[in-house]
Amino acid sequence: xxxGLASLLCVLxxxxxxxxAPPTCYSRALGLSKEVMVLLDKIHTYHRMKPCxxxxxxxxxxxxxxxxxxxxxxxxxxxxxxxxxxxxxxxRMVLLxxxxxxxxxxxxxxxxxxxxxxxxxxxxxxxGHSSPHYAEDRLQLLQEER
Numbered sequence: 149x150x151x152g153l154a155s156l157l158c159v160l161x162x163x164x165x166x167x168x169a170p171p172t173c174y175s176r177a178l179g180l181s182k183e184v185m186v187l188l189d190k191i192h193t194y195h196r197m198k199p200c201x202x203x204x205x206x207x208x209x210x211x212x213x214x215x216x217x218x219x220x221x222x223x224x225x226x227x228x229x230x231x232x233x234x235x236x237x238x239x240r241m242v243l244l245x246x247x248x249x250x251x252x253x254x255x256x257x258x259x260x261x262x263x264x265x266x267x268x269x270x271x272x273x274x275x276g277h278s279s280p281h282y283a284e285d286r287l288q289l290l291q292e293e294r
Contacts, residue, residue: 207274208274
């Protein structure tokens with residue numbers, strides 16, 4: 149009975165693994181941006197990291213926004229050149245630096261032509277609020293409806 153149960157579990161695990169697909173550039177960039185946002189939230193809320201978080205600008209990562217590359221570059225510059233040596237050596241800050249460097253490399257080099265940007269709203273990365281921008285044909289339709 150135990151041998152049958154163990155073999156059934158092995159077969160089910162193999163079937164589960166077979167259905168997995170390797171991560172694409174898009175899925176890796178999307179996942180890494182979520183990881184960076186979670187880590188930033190931890191840095192901003194943890195009481196020992198508050199002095200380190202004060203210098204960090206607010207950023208809301210969206211891999212569909214074409215401004216993400218310049219904002220990531222600027223954010224990485226701030227993290228790398230943090231004025232407090234203690235903060236630069238903190239494990240969470242080191243991890244944040246590595247994740248941002250990886251995300252920047254993925255977006256600018258590895259997935260250079262694979263990612264599709266739907267917007268170029270740079271303010272949305274700073275504030276987290278995206279304002280709708282209508283294309284010319286959509287704007288013309290809106291004007292005709294009035």
